[in-house]
Structure formats: C-alpha cells, structure tokens
Amino acid sequence: MKDLRAIAVFVLLVGSIPFVTDSGVVLNFVMMALYACLLAQAWNVLGGFGGQFSFGHALFFGTGAYVQVMAQVHAGWNPWLTLVLAMGVSALVGLFVGTLSFRYGLKGSYFALVTLAFAEVFRIAALSVPFTGAGVGLMLPLRESVSNMQFASRAGYVWLILGLVTLALCVTAWLRHSRFGAYLQAVRDNEDAARAIGVNPFMVKLWATVLSGALMGAGGAFYVQVFQYIDPGLAFGPHTSVEALVGAIVGGMGTLWGPVVGALALHVLADVTRNLFGQLPGINMVVYGCVLVLIVMFLPRGVGGIGQSWFKRAKPSASNKQEDA
C-alpha cells in the first residue's frame, strides 16, 4: 500500500536523524515537532475524519499525563506499562465523553462546548483532589535508564515519539482505507445520508473519539516522560487543545500528512517568532491564533490542500473545491 510505504520512508528518514547529528538543539527541535505532530494527528482522527470539533482535547492529554505519573509514583509501575495504561484510560475517558455527547446527539458547537467544559471540570478536579498533588502538581523522579523510559540523550526520546507518531500515522492510514474510515467520513459529510445506508453514526463517532483519546493520551504520557512534571494547568489548560487543533487545521483536516505538515510549520513559525521577539509570554499563542484565522479565511483546506490540488486526488467533498482558488 502506498500510504504504508510513505510512512516507512518517513520513519527511516526521521529515525536516522540522531545518527547524523547529536546536536541537542536539532534533536530537541525534531522531538518537539514530532510531539506536535502526534497531538495534531490525534485531533485529526476525530476532528478531521469525523468532523467532530473538540475544543477540549487537553482532557485526554491531561488524563494520559496524570495516569503516566500516578501509576509510577503511587503504584510503582514500569513506565512502558503505564504508557499502555495511560492510553487505555484516556480511551476510556473518550468512551465516557463520547457516549454522553453522542447519545444525546450533540454536534457542532455543542460538542465543542461540552469537550471544553469537560476539560475544565477535569482541571478543577485535578486542582482539588490530593492524589494529583493538587495545585503543586506531580514530579516524576529522575531515574535515567531505558527500562525507565528516561533517556540519557534526546535521541531516545526522538525514537520514542517517532514510534508514537508512526502509530498515529498508521491509524490515520487505516482510516483512509478501511471500511470504518469510510463510515466515519460518510458520517462527517452527511450524517443522515450515512444513517440511511445503514451506518450507525453513534458507534462510528464513539470509536473515533476513543481512538483519538488514546492517541492524545499517549501525547500526555510522553510529555510527562520528557518534562517530568505535570500540574492541572499544564495538563488540562486550553493551550494543548489549541495546539492540537491548529496543527491539524493548518495542515489540512482529514488527510494523512496534513497534520504532520501543519504541526511542523507551526513549530518552525513558533521558533522563528521566538528568535525575533525573544521569550515574551503569549507571543506564540498570538501567532497560533493569527495563523488559525488566516488559514480559515484563505486556505480552508489547509496548507496541505495547496499541494493536493496540484497533484491528483481532490478530496471527495466537492464543496470545498471552489474555495481553494
């Protein structure tokens, strides 16, 4: 399959970067860019392919991050195991939120609102209960070893996050070619029509939420392994939700490589602004906000949409086509 071959080439290329250079700056950049790709790709599964815009994906991110720390600190689990657990629990949160929202037919702005509210509820809950460390947050003790998922050099983290991104890419490729993916896109484009031909929109959207939640939870777990600290604001604050969403939209929703391109582009942009303006608080987010507005205004199909209209294979939704001109 073509997508799989492309993914393999991507993995080989990016995976070999640590062999070419051991510059901390470069590896750090690659790592953070891949991390942004993971978040964008996770959002893309539900938002891009499913058409359900979540404004509170930090919900899953924070859940993954907290599970990753708590299972290690409180229960003494091995981080490789807790990574699976973090994804599982985030998926369960997705199951819960998805069941509630879709059972009652929430869509569009209502769904965006309810995800936002859930993230906020989780943030306040994390601030209020003792086992999350409340406002102080939780520290992951420094114990450097591969079995502990704490690597001496950035290279280890690059490979780890590359593995997670590959997983996300494979899920996306599967969505493009599988029956389930076709159902999901059918529901996105016209829910009533999809129902009429026998698709169960509730189940389809629910599973997309679960998948998306699991991937986002992996992002949270990775974040904690790298930065070894989490607090309610970092975990459930709006910043992560925005980063995931803007990355996917800038690159092109519902595509395989769009979120990768988008996250990378944003990351370069953020670095450039940092060099231009220094570490001013909020400047990154201003740039993200401007990019979001401009992209929606001028390139509704994302940066990836430009390339797509040059090559073949215009996306099935024909209504978008004229807007590209």
Added chain:
Amino acid sequence: MFDLSILFASVLNGITTGAVYALIALGLTLIYGVLHIINFAHGASLMVALYGVYFLKEQLGIDPYLALPIMVPAMFALGYALQRGVINRASHGKDENILLVTLGLSIILENLALLFFKSDTRNIETAYTLTTISIGPAMIALPKLVSFVGALVVSAVLLAVMRYTDLGRAIRAVAKEKHGARLMGIDVDHVYAMCFGIGLACLGAAACFLLPAYYVNPLVGSGFVLVAFTIVVLGGMGSFVGALVGGLLIGVVESIGGLYLGESLGQVGIFAIFIAVLLLRPQGLFGARA
C-alpha cells in the same frame, strides 16, 4: 453550620453577581439567536472591555460608571468591525469556520493582553468600593447593588429595542428567516454586524458595572465564558428571558456552591449544570428549538 442569615447573604450576593452574568449572557444569546454561531471570543471581548474601563479610570480618571457612554459605543464599534471585517469574511458560509475564527480571535486577544499587560491582576480604587449597604440581615457592597440595577436596566433597554424598534424587528426577521428577510430589503450582513456589535456593547456595559467590585487580568474572560455559555444553554439558546433567569440562577448556584464546597469546587457546580443541561435538555428551560 446551617445559618439562615449567611444563606440569605449568599443568595443576595449570588443574585447581584448573576445579574451581571445575565448581561454578559444576553450578548452571547443575541449573537447566537441571530447568527446561529457561538462566539468563542465573548470572554476575551469582555476582558478587552474590562481593560478599557481600567485604563479610562487609571489614565484619565474617568469613573467606571461615567465610562458607560464611552465603553458601550466603543465595544459596539469593535463588534461591528470584527463581524464585518473578519468573521463574516472568514466564514465562507460554514458554521465550523465561524467557530474556529472566533476561537482564533479569543486566543489572539487574550495573549496580546498577556503580552502587553503581563499576567498581573489589576483592580481600581473608587470612593465607593468599600461602601456597604445593609439589606435585612445581610450587608452588600454598593458596587454590587449598582451592578445589579444597572444590569437589569440595560437588559430592559435591550429587550425594548428588540421588541419595539425597526432594528429589533429586522433582527428578529433575520433570525427567523434569513433569505425571506433579504427579499424584504433587509441588509442581512448589516444586521449580523449590528447584532455582533450589540452583543459586544452589552459586554462594554457589563465591564463598567463589574470592575468596581472585581478585577482584570488577561485570562479573566475565560472564567466568564463558560459561565455565560452555561447560562445561555440553561436558558435556551437565543432566549432573552432565559438568559436573564439563567443568569440569576447560576449566580445563586455559584454563590451557594462556594459557601458549602469552597471557591474552586463551587465552580464545578456550574459545569455540572452545564453538562447536565446540554445532555438532558439541550433546548434549555425557555428554548423552543427541537
């Protein structure tokens, strides 16, 4: 301990706060009712208005209540320009795009404020900040009482405008049937922008009433935004009466929740209502929408 006079004071406090919530929610529900979009930038716009009031007081010495005739038109102009210049242009006729653009606007506004004003929390000192008035067994701060009355007056004016003026009729016509209204010679884009302007003008008024008893920082709006959404959803999207009743109700819930559960968990009560209403009765208490 269960003490009636404390409870009474708490309810009173909740009602006065709730009136300002209602004013904020009125702007939101007007925009939703007509444009059928959720203005995610509502909280950030309130923050802008609060800074406006703050600087008018600090730089020019204008009393917050006297700033009303400045802030209301200024916010109206901002809203009109935003809708005409940015939101309408970016929407391409799709609701999702409006959702994203208003989200983008709120990110930009909040972080610009963070950039320029830092994350310091600021408040203003006025002669009447600490004046209190006793009502029955309870004491209440004068600014809160003024904000209560002010919010009700502005709401009444808004309702009158909607009901008795040509603009109000045009707005209601566009809300009901956009294409029909256009055929009757109503400039729909203009009405949209007017609605957005009026919605933000409500925030201008709310900011004037709010600041003497409150504070401002770059993220102050996000605290209000979910509260306002909750009120709008609770009252029924697009319903003015719903927004008023919902605002007072939420104010009381927050106040009593804060009394018994503590400040931060009291907030959870609001979100719990929000999620419960969305799931169980998405049309709200007064909404007619199926």
